[in-house]
Amino acid sequence: xVASSVLGFPRIGGNREVKKAVEAYWAGKISADELVKSAAxxxxxxxxxxxxxGVDLIPSGEFSLYDHVLDHSAAFNAIPQxxxxxxxxxxDVYFAMGRGRQADGVDVPAxxxxxxxxxxxxxxxxxxxxxxDFKLLFNKALEEYNEAKALGVVTRPVxxxxxxxLVLGKAAKDAKASFQPISLLTKLLPVYKQLLADLKAAxxxxxxxxxxxxxxxxxxxxxxxxxxxxxxxxxxxPKIVLATYYGRLDSNLSFVAKLPVAGLHIDLDRAPKxxxxxxxxxxxxxxxxxxxxxxxxxxxKADLQAGLALGxxxxxxxxxxxxxxxxxxxxxxxxxxxxxxxxxxxxxxxxFSFALEKAEEVAVLAAALSGSQDAKISxxxxxxxxxxxxxxxxxxxxxxxxxxxxxSITPDMLERKSPFAVRRQLQDKNLGLPKFPTTTIGSFxxxxxxxAARAKLxxxxxxxxxxDEFIKKEIEYVxxxxxxxxxxxxxxxxxxxxxxxxxxxxxxxxxxxxQNGWVQSYGSRYVRPPIxxxxxxxxxxxxxxxxxxxQSLTSKPMKGMLTGPVTIxxxxxxxxxxxxxxxxxxxxxxxxxxxxxLEKAGIKAxxxxxxALxxxxxxxxxxxxxxxxxxxxxxxxxxxxxxxxxxxxxxxCYSDFDDIFPSIQALDADVISIxxxxxxxKLLKTFKxxxxxxxxGPGVYDIHSPRVPSEQEIKDRIASMLENLPENLLVxxxxxxxxxxxxxxxxxxxxxxxxAARWARQTY
Ligand code: GLN
Ligand code: ZN
Numbered sequence: 001x002v003a004s005s006v007l008g009f010p011r012i013g014g015n016r017e018v019k020k021a022v023e024a025y026w027a028g029k030i031s032a033d034e035l036v037k038s039a040a041x042x043x044x045x046x047x048x049x050x051x052x053x054g055v056d057l058i059p060s061g062e063f064s065l066y067d068h069v070l071d072h073s074a075a076f077n078a079i080p081q082x083x084x085x086x087x088x089x090x091x092d093v094y095f096a097m098g099r100g101r102q103a104d105g106v107d108v109p110a111x112x113x114x115x116x117x118x119x120x121x122x123x124x125x126x127x128x129x130x131x132x133d134f135k136l137l138f139n140k141a142l143e144e145y146n147e148a149k150a151l152g153v154v155t156r157p158v159x160x161x162x163x164x165x166l167v168l169g170k171a172a173k174d175a176k177a178s179f180q181p182i183s184l185l186t187k188l189l190p191v192y193k194q195l196l197a198d199l200k201a202a203x204x205x206x207x208x209x210x211x212x213x214x215x216x217x218x219x220x221x222x223x224x225x226x227x228x229x230x231x232x233x234x235x236x237x238p239k240i241v242l243a244t245y246y247g248r249l250d251s252n253l254s255f256v257a258k259l260p261v262a263g264l265h266i267d268l269d270r271a272p273k274x275x276x277x278x279x280x281x282x283x284x285x286x287x288x289x290x291x292x293x294x295x296x297x298x299x300x301k302a303d304l305q306a307g308l309a310l311g312x313x314x315x316x317x318x319x320x321x322x323x324x325x326x327x328x329x330x331x332x333x334x335x336x337x338x339x340x341x342x343x344x345x346x347x348x349x350x351x352f353s354f355a356l357e358k359a360e361e362v363a364v365l366a367a368a369l370s371g372s373q374d375a376k377i378s379x380x381x382x383x384x385x386x387x388x389x390x391x392x393x394x395x396x397x398x399x400x401x402x403x404x405x406x407x408s409i410t411p412d413m414l415e416r417k418s419p420f421a422v423r424r425q426l427q428d429k430n431l432g433l434p435k436f437p438t439t440t441i442g443s444f445x446x447x448x449x450x451x452a453a454r455a456k457l458x459x460x461x462x463x464x465x466x467x468d469e470f471i472k473k474e475i476e477y478v479x480x481x482x483x484x485x486x487x488x489x490x491x492x493x494x495x496x497x498x499x500x501x502x503x504x505x506x507x508x509x510x511x512x513x514x515q516n517g518w519v520q521s522y523g524s525r526y527v528r529p530p531i532x533x534x535x536x537x538x539x540x541x542x543x544x545x546x547x548x549x550x551q552s553l554t555s556k557p558m559k560g561m562l563t564g565p566v567t568i569x570x571x572x573x574x575x576x577x578x579x580x581x582x583x584x585x586x587x588x589x590x591x592x593x594x595x596x597x598l599e600k601a602g603i604k605a606x607x608x609x610x611x612a613l614x615x616x617x618x619x620x621x622x623x624x625x626x627x628x629x630x631x632x633x634x635x636x637x638x639x640x641x642x643x644x645x646x647x648x649x650x651x652x653c654y655s656d657f658d659d660i661f662p663s664i665q666a667l668d669a670d671v672i673s674i675x676x677x678x679x680x681x682k683l684l685k686t687f688k689x690x691x692x693x694x695x696x697g698p699g700v701y702d703i704h705s706p707r708v709p710s711e712q713e714i715k716d717r718i719a720s721m722l723e724n725l726p727e728n729l730l731v732x733x734x735x736x737x738x739x740x741x742x743x744x745x746x747x748x749x750x751x752x753x754x755x756a757a758r759w760a761r762q763t764y
Pocket of ligand 1: 443738
């Protein structure tokens with residue numbers, strides 16, 4: 001018998017119940033008990049629907065109110081001291097770590113957040129030091145296992161493995177300089193043993209232990225630690241299926257295959273080529289192989305015929321009892337279900353599978369591979385075959401003019417006319433900004449009024465013209481506010497945008513949209529990625545009307561605001577039929593036209609955001625060049641069509657630039673803004689070391705938390721930034737857009753920012 005498995009399920013609820021409950025709890029509108037109850041309801045629905053769809057190995061323990069890595073830190077008592085001793089409940093300590101807390105005399109910033117592997121999900125980075133005192137404060141996997149069992153659903157608990165937990169974490173500020181989190185392994189393992197032994201005692205048959213770090217280059221140096229950890233854990237644990245995902249094992253396979261675990265899961269969506277090697281390596285063992293065939297990362301229907309072929313290949317060597325058909329990773333990156341989509345055409349709907357439909361795919365495949373004669377299974381296979389054929393037929397219809405334009409891109413289209421030093425002078429004249437210019441990253445608070453107006457427009461309760469009037473008022477408010485507090489380079493505030501990617505997707509050809517296709521980005525922030533389905537073009541200007549209106553209100557320069565090609569691609573569900581490179585170049589051409597149009601309309605600075613550039617970087621270094629070879633040119637293509645006196649900006653969110661620094665320089669944006677407020681200036685040292693030559697705004701405070709930075713705090717930041725950056729290159733800005741913030745904290749924070757910049761002008 002071939003079993004089916006889902007590695008993890010979206011934990012947001014089919015109607016975003018978790019977001020609503022969590023935010024209501026934060027706002028003091030519901031109690032902790034009510035929050036816990038809503039979460040349990042969502043888990044119940046997930047478990048029972050997976051069971052109904054025939055999934056054999058149903059996950060538990062991977063649910064989260066904020067982030068699963070944070071859950072783990074909290075359960076293992078990896079709680080930095082600054083969050084304790086405030087008399088907060090465990091739940092409030094947990095949220096304080098996730099989002100900071102500024103209330104009732106407690107004032108702590110959030111822990112650092114980082115992109116989860118190469119996805120758009122962010123996790124809360126664990127902090128370790130020699131003092132970390134691991135203890136099992138609660139056994140979430142066990143609690144949820146029991147909870148599901150009481151509902152009649154037997155699950156396979158999921159836990160984050162010890163090595164990945166340590167490696168994904170960072171050394172706390174107070175740790176010794178030489179301290180490395182992995183050195184805590186020996187101290188950590190007893191707690192894992194206890195957790196796993198408790199599961200075993202409760203009758204758990206097998207657990208999924210996630211070790212995604214195994215697909216990274218750095219795992220090659222962790223062979224000893226992996227051997228030590230699993231030699232200790234296996235004897236006390238239920239059967240362990242070691243889950244690897246988002247990439248390939250490569251040479252790490254040589255030691256992974258020797259670990260005494262009961263099974264191994266591999267990602268065949270991201271790394272299909274590793275199948276033969278892994279099958280061969282497992283052949284002499286008794287291990288089960290979990291084939292991650294159904295993508296946990298995209299929303300395209302799986303080709304079940306291909307899945308059958310792949311399954312048979314593994315079965316022919318290992319036998320059916322040693323094969324599991326699974327999703328490639330957790331389904332956390334996909335929306336809950338297609339069933340709630342009413343606006344996609346039947347043709348479009350037939351192309352896709354969301355989480356629940358994917359669950360069905362693994363179940364159908366496993367049943368078919370087990371030799372099921374059930375008519376429902378053969379009908380499902382037939383229907384899938386027909387859908388896959390129809391999509392292939394659709395894919396053949398491409399837009400010739402777009403394809404031709406991409407084919408005729410020439411190298412000179414990628415370069416600005418003059419080098420930065422020359423451009424800088426022209427731009428200084430054109431813009432007239434002071435030393436240490438202040439600016440923001442683009443968006444201002446997306447208030448409930450803005451969202452309500454958009455909802456009314458969508459429901460046709462107000463006209464297009466009425467909506468535009470409303471947006472103009474919002475823009476005017478934002479412009480006047482910026483003038484009043486004395487910001488230098490203004491923005492229009494992006495009130496017209498539902499989302500920085502969706503907004504452009506809706507105005508370009510080539511995308512379709514869901515109504516309810518939410519996926520978690522971080523904490524209670526969810527996004528609804530557009531889906532690229534055909535060739536991309538721009539029917540007409542998108543932002544020019546708003547930017548020029550905003551500019552008409554003020555004599556200060558107004559920065560145009562666009563989302564870059566790589567980010568649009570990365571934060572959409574891309575096509576699977578043509579390369580990402582081709583999709584990205586199509587987007588870049590559309591954006592290039594927009595940048596040129598903004599300049600024609602009198603805009604003197606244009607920001608093209610690329611927060612997803614870094615996260616799109618392949619996980620393995622060997623693959624980087626292949627990505628950068630098109631990612632960098634696509635950004636340059638989108639920004640280089642203008643005159644030297646137009647100042648181009650680009651923004652990147654959390655980014656570890658150490659290893660791709662030359663690429664950031666190669667983008668040749670006149671000004672970049674980066675996230676440095678939470679990484680303790682590490683980033684800037686890199687910029688200094690390499691002698692970054694263009695202007696840079698490292699982000700003087702963290703906007704991901706509602707906490708207001710004091711003026712002194714910002715001054716201190718500026719001072720420490722100036723230890724690493726030349727005075728003439730420093731721009732003063734928050735570390736990201738303000739759309740998720742309220743006006744109150746936004747005003748207070750920006751006033752402090754402007755005052756700190758004034759102080760800097762006098763001091764330096
Ligand atoms: N311009 C965007 C904003 O301010 C950038 C957001 C982002 O980088 N994620 O909202
Ligand atoms: Zn950002």
